Amino acid sequence: MRLLIALFFILICSSVFLGCKSGKHLTSDSHTQIIVHDKLVPVFRPADSASIRALLECDSNGRVVLSWLDMALSENARLQFKLDSLGNLMADFKVPSDTVFIPGKDSTIIKKTVQTVEVERSLTTWQKFCMVFTIVVLILFVLFVVYKIRSLLINK
Numbered sequence: 001m002r003l004l005i006a007l008f009f010i011l012i013c014s015s016v017f018l019g020c021k022s023g024k025h026l027t028s029d030s031h032t033q034i035i036v037h038d039k040l041v042p043v044f045r046p047a048d049s050a051s052i053r054a055l056l057e058c059d060s061n062g063r064v065v066l067s068w069l070d071m072a073l074s075e076n077a078r079l080q081f082k083l084d085s086l087g088n089l090m091a092d093f094k095v096p097s098d099t100v101f102i103p104g105k106d107s108t109i110i111k112k113t114v115q116t117v118e119v120e121r122s123l124t125t126w127q128k129f130c131m132v133f134t135i136v137v138l139i140l141f142v143l144f145v146v147y148k149i150r151s152l153l154i155n156k
């Protein structure tokens with residue numbers, strides 16, 4: 001009889017512990033990733049200017065003489081002029097295209113969020129069997145305890 005009771009408790013404990021296992025819990029996370037790119041930003045410089053004021057005179061021999069010259073130049077302008085022997089003044093003014101590149105940073109923000117969705121799942125056949133078996137065994141155990149208590153009370 002004791003062997004039957006011990007076997008009975010072993011079956012109950014094994015069905016309770018093996019019947020259900022805990023599910024996996026998902027956590028919702030949000031990841032923010034910032035990507036920084038180094039790049040060169042073009043900055044256009046304004047147009048440069050230059051001015052020349054000159055006084056040209058003829059000397060006694062009939063040649064052109066430069067008697068007075070005033071030049072105003074900006075830092076980026078190239079000014080060249082020539083006075084040839086015939087008295088022709090040739091001026092050349094060049095402003096090269098000037099773009100300055102300044103280092104800068106460009107950032108891109110990427111947000112990723114993981115959402116947890118709870119889904120109701122059905123029990124497996126093993127879990128259903130363990131639940132039914134546990135209920136049947138508990139009912140039998142209660143009936144057995146009631147029977148033993150009744151037989152003890154009647155025998156006194």
